[in-house]
Amino acid sequence: MNPTVAEIHLPSLRHNLQEVTRRVGTAAVLAIVKADAYGHGAVPVSQVLLSAGAHQLGVATVEEGLELRGAGITAPILVMGGVYDIPAMQRSTLTPVLPSRDAVETAARLADPRTLPLPVHLKVDTGMGRLGITPEEALALLRSGWPPTLRLEGVMSHLASADEPDREKTEQQLVRFRAFLEAIRAAGLKVPTAHIANSAAILKYPSSLFDLVRPGLMLYGYASGPTPSSDLRPALAWKTRVVQIKHVEKGQPVSYGGTFVAPRPSTLAVLPVGYADGYSRAFSNKGRVLIGGRPAPVVGRVCMDLTMVDVTDHPAIRPGDEAVLLGRQGSAAITADDLAAWQNTISYEILCQIGPRTTRVYLED
Numbered sequence: 166m167n168p169t170v171a172e173i174h175l176p177s178l179r180h181n182l183q184e185v186t187r188r189v190g191t192a193a194v195l196a197i198v199k200a201d202a203y204g205h206g207a208v209p210v211s212q213v214l215l216s217a218g219a220h221q222l223g224v225a226t227v228e229e230g231l232e233l234r235g236a237g238i239t240a241p242i243l244v245m246g247g248v249y250d251i252p253a254m255q256r257s258t259l260t261p262v263l264p265s266r267d268a269v270e271t272a273a274r275l276a277d278p279r280t281l282p283l284p285v286h287l288k289v290d291t292g293m294g295r296l297g298i299t300p301e302e303a304l305a306l307l308r309s310g311w312p313p314t315l316r317l318e319g320v321m322s323h324l325a326s327a328d329e330p331d332r333e334k335t336e337q338q339l340v341r342f343r344a345f346l347e348a349i350r351a352a353g354l355k356v357p358t359a360h361i362a363n364s365a366a367i368l369k370y371p372s373s374l375f376d377l378v379r380p381g382l383m384l385y386g387y388a389s390g391p392t393p394s395s396d397l398r399p400a401l402a403w404k405t406r407v408v409q410i411k412h413v414e415k416g417q418p419v420s421y422g423g424t425f426v427a428p429r430p431s432t433l434a435v436l437p438v439g440y441a442d443g444y445s446r447a448f449s450n451k452g453r454v455l456i457g458g459r460p461a462p463v464v465g466r467v468c469m470d471l472t473m474v475d476v477t478d479h480p481a482i483r484p485g486d487e488a489v490l491l492g493r494q495g496s497a498a499i500t501a502d503d504l505a506a507w508q509n510t511i512s513y514e515i516l517c518q519i520g521p522r523t524t525r526v527y528l529e530d
Contacts, residue, residue, distance in 0.1 A: 169406075170525070174401075177386055178210060178384060182214055185378065192378050193378070194220055203516045205516070206525045208233060211238055222240055222241070223245055224244055231253070247296050249272070255277055265298050269315070273312030282313065283315050286358075291342050293324070304352065319357050320359055327373075335366070339361070385400050401491065401516065402492025410434060412431070423465075432475070433473045436488050439470045439472055441469045442519070443520040446467045447509070452467075453503075455492075457479050457486065459497060461475055462474060
């Protein structure tokens with residue numbers, strides 16, 4: 166069996182959800198479980214979060230929503246990615262986020278009028294510059310008469326810079342969103358459920374909470390950017406085991422291209438994990454793993470299926486010994502933020518890129 170596993174600690178997921186609810190008061194929680202719950206496993210994570218108090222789930226694609234429905238999950242599911250199969254969504258009670266007038270008109274045309282109106286959320290672009298209709302066009306759309314085959318359940322926007330030190334851009338987006346909601350009221354229209362807060366906003370902007378919040382990264386134990394995260398608990402540990410101990414002489418090159426040349430007689434541990442598993446080639450000659458409770462540097466290029474680390478200065482390491490790629494071993498730890506720094510990326514990508522060859526194991530203790 167594959168010795169490379171991702172251990173997901175379920176009590177940490179519950180704890181992180183409690184940290185969300187502690188901060189958001191009466192706002193409902195829509196747990197973001199897109200991208201296979203950030204690599205943690207969408208179905209089991211969704212089941213745990215819903216049982217712990219999450220009200221709804223958020224995914225990016227219809228397929229992700231259908232996977233959850235196929236597992237027997239009946240909670241409301243918001244599909245946020247902008248590409249939809251309206252008949253399939255209506256059959257499976259999935260709720261689309263509509264980001265434009267065209268999307269509204271298409272959904273209204275394809276929705277089956279013989280069933281209850283299809284619930285939808287309208288996305289307003291307040292400064293992200295991605296999906297979304299302008300507040301002015303959204304207000305004109307609402308004033309002109311809403312299609313009877315659609316039920317406007319929510320209006321939403323997305324914050325572009327809530328995890329950045331400079332607060333001005335986020336404050337401007339919140340001002341625009343509040344002004345849009347006020348304009349709806351002033352037009353004599355009912356204001357549906359409003360939501361804009363992501364993880365960073367939950368941590369930094371209490372004024373962003375509105376009726377619903379959309380935590381993602383913080384559910385998995387991390388906070389992006391310079392935001393407080395000491396109360397969060399990383400839920401995933403990525404581990405493998407040594408398959409071979411190799412002794413090389415001084416001057417011997419290691420792995421493809423010989424980018425590492427042993428500066429002394431060295432002992433290497435060969436690990437059965439590589440970039441096909443999501444352990445990036447960018448970690449070549451840069452990353453660290455934990456073996457025997459101590460860091461061991463990655464040497465040579467990370468291969469598709471194998472990675473070499475230098476354990477010359479470690480106590481005797483043997484085949485079968487545990488190596489931690491992400492997580493804690495003894496008093497030492499490697500976080501997704503550490504891996505992100507070595508790869509010059511963000512912790513989101515680190516968690517999402519852990520591939521399907523890595524077996525997910527769910528732990529209650």
